[in-house]
Amino acid sequence: MSFVRNDKIRNVAIIAHVDHGKTTLVDAMFKQSGVFRDDEIVNERVMDNMDLERERGITIAAKNCSIVWKGVKINIIDTPGHADFGGEVERALSMADSAILLVDASEGPLPQTRFVLRKALEAKLQLMVVINKIDRKDARPNEVLDEIYNLFIDLGADEDQLEFPVLYAIGRDGIAQETLTEQGKDLHILMDKIVECTKGPEYDPEKPFQMLVTDLSYNDYLGRLAIGKVINGSVHCNQSLVCIKENDRQVRLKVTRLQQYQGVKLAEADRVEPGDIIILAGIEDVNIGDTVATIEAPVALPRIKVDEPTVSMIFTINNGPLAGREGKYVQLRKIKERLHKETLMNVSIKLEEPENNEYVVVKGRGELQMAIIIEQMRREGFELCVGRPTVIYKEIDGKTYEPIEHVYIECHEMFTGIVTEKLSMRKGRMLNLASAAGERAYMEFSVPSRGLIGYRDQFLTDTKGTGTLNSMFEGYEEYRGNFPVRFTGSIVADRQGEAIAYALFNLEPRGELFIVPGMPVYEGMIIGEHSKDLDIDVNPCKAKKLTNMRAAGKDDAVTLTPVKPMTLERAIHFINEDELVEVTPTSLRLRKSVLSAALRHAIRGKEYTESLKNS
Numbered sequence: 378m379s380f381v382r383n384d385k386i387r388n389v390a391i392i393a394h395v396d397h398g399k400t401t402l403v404d405a406m407f408k409q410s411g412v413f414r415d416d417e418i419v420n421e422r423v424m425d426n427m428d429l430e431r432e433r434g435i436t437i438a439a440k441n442c443s444i445v446w447k448g449v450k451i452n453i454i455d456t457p458g459h460a461d462f463g464g465e466v467e468r469a470l471s472m473a474d475s476a477i478l479l480v481d482a483s484e485g486p487l488p489q490t491r492f493v494l495r496k497a498l499e500a501k502l503q504l505m506v507v508i509n510k511i512d513r514k515d516a517r518p519n520e521v522l523d524e525i526y527n528l529f530i531d532l533g534a535d536e537d538q539l540e541f542p543v544l545y546a547i548g549r550d551g552i553a554q555e556t557l558t559e560q561g562k563d564l565h566i567l568m569d570k571i572v573e574c575t576k577g578p579e580y581d582p583e584k585p586f587q588m589l590v591t592d593l594s595y596n597d598y599l600g601r602l603a604i605g606k607v608i609n610g611s612v613h614c615n616q617s618l619v620c621i622k623e624n625d626r627q628v629r630l631k632v633t634r635l636q637q638y639q640g641v642k643l644a645e646a647d648r649v650e651p652g653d654i655i656i657l658a659g660i661e662d663v664n665i666g667d668t669v670a671t672i673e674a675p676v677a678l679p680r681i682k683v684d685e686p687t688v689s690m691i692f693t694i695n696n697g698p699l700a701g702r703e704g705k706y707v708q709l710r711k712i713k714e715r716l717h718k719e720t721l722m723n724v725s726i727k728l729e730e731p732e733n734n735e736y737v738v739v740k741g742r743g744e745l746q747m748a749i750i751i752e753q754m755r756r757e758g759f760e761l762c763v764g765r766p767t768v769i770y771k772e773i774d775g776k777t778y779e780p781i782e783h784v785y786i787e788c789h790e791m792f793t794g795i796v797t798e799k800l801s802m803r804k805g806r807m808l809n810l811a812s813a814a815g816e817r818a819y820m821e822f823s824v825p826s827r828g829l830i831g832y833r834d835q836f837l838t839d840t841k842g843t844g845t846l847n848s849m850f851e852g853y854e855e856y857r858g859n860f861p862v863r864f865t866g867s868i869v870a871d872r873q874g875e876a877i878a879y880a881l882f883n884l885e886p887r888g889e890l891f892i893v894p895g896m897p898v899y900e901g902m903i904i905g906e907h908s909k910d911l912d913i914d915v916n917p918c919k920a921k922k923l924t925n926m927r928a929a930g931k932d933d934a935v936t937l938t939p940v941k942p943m944t945l946e947r948a949i950h951f952i953n954e955d956e957l958v959e960v961t962p963t964s965l966r967l968r969k970s971v972l973s974a975a976l977r978h979a980i981r982g983k984e985y986t987e988s989l990k991n992s
C-alpha cells in the first residue's frame with residue numbers, strides 16, 4: 378500500500394483557547410485571498426454565522442470554508458475555543474491534516490490550548506504555531522513561545538512535531554511576520570507557510586471512493602447534506618453509492634449534487650478529488666461518523682470518537698399554571714423530537730429517555746453547551762422546564778467516582794483568601810500558588826466538576842471582576858464527599874396572582890428579589906433568593922389595606938431596589954435540586970418542582986422523619 382499526497386489541497390484546522398482570535402484571523406485571510414469582491418460589505422467574523430454566536434461573540438460550532446492561495450486550495454476549519462464545545466474540535470480535527478495553534482501573546486497557552494493541542498497531536502496532525510495579538514500592551518511573545526515549547530514537550534510531542542514553524546500576528550489587522558523585529562504588512566507569509574510547510578492530504582490511489590461524514594446540513598431543495606473529507610478515490614454526480622452506518626448497516630444512495638467550499642459559500646462540482654472536503658446530497662438516512670463508499674467495496678472508516686459527556690440535565694414539559702401561553706411547542710413528544718435532531722448535529726450530546734416518559738436526560742460537556750441548546754429551543758418556540766445541571770458519576774468496583782477539573786486562577790493577591798475558602802468549601806484542593814507580575818496571584822486547584830457549577834459567577838463577584846478562571850476536565854476520581862450546592866434558600870410565592878409593589882417592598886429585607894411589580898406569579902414560583910439557608914413561602918400579591926391609608930406613614934409609591942435581569946445561565950446556576958427553570962420564548966421563571974406548598978411541606982416532613990429513623 379503506497380500513499381500519495383494531493384498537493385493541490387491543504388486541510389487546516391485553526392485551534393486555540395477561547396477568544397484568542399481564531400475567527401478574526403480567518404476573516405483576515407478571506408479578505409486578503411480575494412474571497413470577497415472589493416465592494417462587498419461583509420460582517421465582522423463572518424464564520425460566526427449563527428445568531429447566538431454573533432450575540433455572544435463566541436464560536437459554538439466548527440465550520441468549514443476555503444481560500445485559494447497560489448493555486449492551492451486551503452480548506453480552513455474554524456473551531457470553537459470554549460471547553461464546552463470540545464466535541465466540535467474533535468469532530469473538526471477528523472477532517473484536517475494540519476492545524477494552526479493560535480496562542481494569545483499575552484495570555485499564553487491556557488487550559489483549552491492544552492486540550493486542543495493534545496487532540497491535534499493524538500491525531501498526528503502537522504502543526505504550525507501563530508502567536509497572535511502581539512499588538513497587546515501586555516504582550517510577552519518570547520515567554521509565550523517558551524511556554525508553548527514546554528506544552529508540546531509536556532504532551533509528549535516527538536522531535537518532528539517540535540519543529541513547528543512559528544509566526545507572530547495581529548489577526549485583527551491582518552498582519553503576520555516571521556520575527557518580532559520586522560514589521561509585517563499582510564498575511565501572505567501565513568498563507569505561504571501553510572502551502573509550503575504543511576502537507577496535502579494523503580490517500581491510497583488503489584482504493585475506490587470513501588468519505589467520512591463529519592457534519593450534516595440541510596437544504597430545502599436538496600434535502601439532507603452530508604459533509605466530510607474524501608479519504609480515498611473520487612466521485613461524480615449521479616453515481617450510486619452506499620452509506621455504511623453503525624453496526625455495518627448499509628443504505629443505498631445516489632449522488633444528486635456535489636459541492637465544495639468556495640470562500641464561505643458552496644460551489645457546484647462535477648467531480649471531486651481525493652482529500653477535498655465535500656458536500657454530498659442524495660441521502661436522507663445519514664449520521665455523523667458514517668462512511669459513504671462504493672457499492673463494490675463498502676469498507677467503513679473508523680467512526681469519529683469524542684470524549685464522554687460529563688454533565689447531565691433533565692428536560693421536561695412546562696406543567697406550571699402559566700404553561701402554553703407563550704410558546705408553540707409544549708408537548709414532551711415535541712421536545713424529544715427536537716433533542717433527537719440536536720444529537721444528529723451535535724456529536725457530544727447524548728439522550729437518555731426513562732420509561733416513565735416524564736422527562737428526558739440530556740448529557741453534554743458543560744452548562745454553557747446546555748444553555749445554548751435551551752436558548753435555541755426557546756427561540757424556535759418551545760416551552761419547557763429544565764433541572765439543575767448535575768455531573769455524571771461512574772460506579773467502579775462498588776465505589777462512586779466523579780469528574781474532577783483542573784482549575785487555573787489568576788487574580789489580585791488580595792482575593793486569594795476568599796477564592797481558596799470558597800473552593801475548599803466545594804472540596805477543591807490547592808495544587809499550586811505563585812505570585813505573578815503586578816501584585817497578582819496565580820493558583821491551581823483540583824476541584825470536583827459539581828463544585829464549579831455556578832461558581833464562575835461567584836468567582837467574578839468575589840474577585841470584583843478582575844480574576845480569570847479557566848478549567849479543564851482532568852478525569853474521574855473517587856467521590857470527595859457532600860457539600861451544599863447553594864448556601865441560601867428560595868423565596869417562594871404562595872398563591873397565583875400579580876406581584877404588587879407594596880408586597881415586594883416588604884419582602885426586600887428577606888433577600889434578593891427576581892421579579893418586578895405586575896409580573897404574574899403562581900404558587901411554588903421562586904421570586905427571590907432568601908438570605909437564610911431555607912425556603913420561605915410568601916404572598917407577593919398582598920396590597921396595602923385601604924383602611925390603613927391615612928395611618929400609614931409611607932407613601933404608596935414605594936421605591937424598589939432594581940432587579941438584576943435573570944439570564945438563562947444565571948437561572949440554571951441558581952436552582953437547587955428540587956427546583957426547575959421554566960423557559961418560554963418570552964419568559965424565564967424559577968419554580969419549585971413540586972408547586973403545592975402543602976405537598977412540599979409533607980415531603981420535607983417525611984424526609985425529616987426518615988432521617989430521624991436512620992440516625
Ligand SMILES: Nc1nc2c(ncn2[C@@H]2O[C@H](COP(=O)(O)OP(=O)(O)OP(=O)(O)O)[C@@H](O)[C@H]2O)c(=O)[nH]1
Nearest residue numbers: 395396397398399400401435436458510547548549
Ligand atoms: N488586540 C487584539 N485583539 C484581537 C486580535 N485578534 C482578535 N482580537 C479580539 O479578540 C476577541 C476574540 O476574537 P475571536 O476571533 O472571536 O476569537 P475566537 O478565538 O474565534 O473565539 P472563540 O471562537 O469563541 O473561541 C475579539 O474581541 C477580537 O476583536 C488581535 O490581533 N489583537
Ligand SMILES: [Mg+2]
Nearest residue numbers: 399400435436
Ligand atoms: Mg471563533
